[in-house]
Amino acid sequence: MSDFYVAPGSPVDGSDYLVTATALDGKVRALAVRSTNLVKEALRIHKTSPVATAALGRFLTGALFLADTLKSDGDSMTLNIRSDGPLQGMTAVADSHGNVRGYCLEPVVETTYHRPGKLNVGAAVGNGKLTVVKDFGLKEPYVGQVELVSGEIAEDFTYYLAASEQTPSIVSLGVGIDENGVTCAGGFMVQLLPGSDEETISYLEKRVGGGFPEVTFLLSEGLTPEKILDMFLGDEHICFLEGRKVAYACNCSRERMERNLMAIGKKDLTELSEDPNGIDLECHFCDQKYHFTQEQVKGLLSE
Template sequence: MSDYLVRATAGGGQILAIVARTTELVEEARTLHATSPTATAALGRALTGAILMAATLKDGQSVTLHVRGDGPLGGIVAVAVPGKVKGYVGEPETVLPLRSDGKLDVGGAVGRGTLDVVKDLGLKEPYRGSVPLVSGEIGEDLAYYFTVSEQKPSAVGLGVLVEPDGKVRGAGGYLLQLLPGAEEEIITVLEKNIAAVGPVSTPFSQGKTPEDILFLLLKDFDLKIHESRPLSYGCDCSRERLKDILLALGKEELQKLLEEQGGAEARCAFCSRVYRFTGEEVAGLLARVAAQERDG
């Protein structure tokens, strides 16, 4: 089964529901970044959360999640457009003891801090929101963000099940939001259904589809599926983009690279691809920076 999501409404249009299977793309991220099981779970949840949020956007729009925690993981970044996501963790080799319930300690790895959300909607300025981390488990933090920052009562479930050898066995998540005018009784039924589903990584690891989980979450509600979209991990880096990053270093740093290394090597944080620039290329960048400074 390939990764994909479904987007639906239920309860006569009072509930927005999105369910995504992300097993393959989280496994690809694990391979690219050589993450430990704990880092895999944390990054996988962030990637899944970002892809769920992107499903509410239009093509050409994007969302960036930045989890800034004080734990050993060193922070998480996930960037998504509809159907595609990329991301990385600060310290991919982070290892922590299992929690008392035998689960990976994502909250301990993330620590305390903030969740920052940036939505580029194609307007003059992007939308920015920030909330304190309530648990560091990512799903709860996103639900808190939606409720507090966007005033959209939400339930978010994110899960990554990692095999003993480190491979991703199942990953995915769901986003349930009450739309304006929703009746209070709906919350009671949704809470019951969510409890019955349990950790969302389990049904995905058992081969359940997003539709299967959608029907369980929205049991006893009328349901209308509006979209099914394939999902993938995708990085859009290029030599030109990495050149822009080198230019941003400034004249002194470029001069230092040229003198000490005779060139430059830049690694993309999202896909680990390495771009090498010759001394002649770095000298050319240095000349561009000098000309910009001269011309004011």
């Protein structure tokens, strides 16, 4: 493989990473990610059933694409789906460093299929809303919300980007699963930049409609994020800008849990402080457990 197909900074040690590029005469922005390890980590933490693993894996992967627009330290993005399917919803949080974490409200649901081997994620998610909150530190957060289109996640991201951010995009997300767990995960996103012409749009429409292979197939064949973009765009002048690692990472801490406890209000905290066994808290994102003795809860109450 020539260096042409390795973006500056892409790890070669098998880690998950995200690649950014421009192509088609600078008329599109393109991203691709391999997220196999981080979806495996999500499965390990949450013990999700197969269709929930696929849903959450796609959601975490898509969150990485949206969060790529975050620039500053401390910026973060929270994505929520609340829906009426058995999964009930999902939450994902991503930052500007390629870290993502998330969970399903109901991690174990019955797995159904569109056809043999093709998990029916839409049925597990159901109807509902996707909300995106971009938090830029001190500035007002940006909030966008759309109805889910299909619950298949990639289509929902596409609709969100068009309706809420006025950015026409192609989004493909996939999680491969077999009886041993996650075999691969990743996706790609191509966005029209201002100044795109009809020619570019119809070219991309042909690529999408032309039976382009599923991203899980390409990943399982060992294609890197760079190769997937190259293959989808078919542009020998594609310009790879950057490759950087992405990972499942939680930033919870005892201090953060203390702040959460204090935020529930004096009345509720007083009630909790009456339990002689203290209280046990668990982080939704990583299952880390935090125990507070009765004395410690009372201590927080007096602060």
